[in-house]
Amino acid sequence: MGDVADATVYGDRAGTDVGAPPDWAAEAVPLDLDAVEGLPPEVPLEVEAAGLEPRAARGGAAGGAADETAASRRHPPTAEAAAPSAPPRDTVAAWLLGMLLVDPRRLRALDRSLDAGGQPPLGPDDFGHPMEHDLLEAVRYASRGAPPPDAPAEHRLDALPDGHAAHANVLIARAAGDPPMDEPRLADALRATVLRLRKRAIERALPALRFRQAEAERTGQAELQDALDREVRLRIEQLAAVTRLLAPPVDADGGKVDAATRG
Secondary structure (H helix, E strand, O other): OHHHHHHHHOOOOOOOOEEOOOHHHHOOOOOOOOOOOOOOOOOOOOOOOOOOOOHHHHOOOOOHHHHHHHHHOOOOOOOOOOOOOOOOOOHHHHHHHHHHHHOOHHHHHHHHHHHHOOOOOOOHHHOOOHHHHHHHHHHHHHHOOOOOOOOOHHHOOOOOOHHHHHHHHHHHHHHHHOOEEOHHHHHHHHHHHHHHHHHHHHHHHHHHHHHHHHHHHHOOOHHHHHHHHHHHHHHHHHHHHHHHHHOOOEOOOOOEOOHHHOO
């Protein structure tokens, strides 16, 4: 992908107006009332860099619910895992990654924007496919100038393997074909897209956790139930935090502020 990286990722389009996000990127996301039932008003807006997948589900050694809860507090929410042999099919993640491939410098601005809202930086756990993990790492290295000498080809935009290069080219072409928008608007859309990915991951994880909660209660496993209660509580707090960050800003008169008028 040497010529593609030079001509497409770093070429004339870098830093200029690029495609608008899909309609979902700017939509207000309603709070999941079932998920946040009983949530106290003092839940903080800032959230920990907490992950939502138990350690065993990520392929690590199972160490009990207490270990799962501890592990979940160290990592950001995890998207659903995909089979390595299957091509990435998540259109939301594809749009996000495509915009970053067009200009990797956007990643640093995106991470700063997420940090301002108490969110962890964009990471592999925000994507569900190993190829997306590799491309994100390649974008991160490119955003810093260059990959280290020992970086594998999968993490080099100028030397991607054929499969990675083909997928990157598809994402770049789609991003370039979207209607133009200015960089401030695009930055807002990128941030909203990450938040939506995380919100979706939490909403998908909660039902399974609640099922395990009920099973632990039914079988009288008090310690496991307590740990799962804490895990569910953590995820509900994260869901509330992400949802608040997605809500449109409100002016002094209580009206919603349009993104185009924000200064």
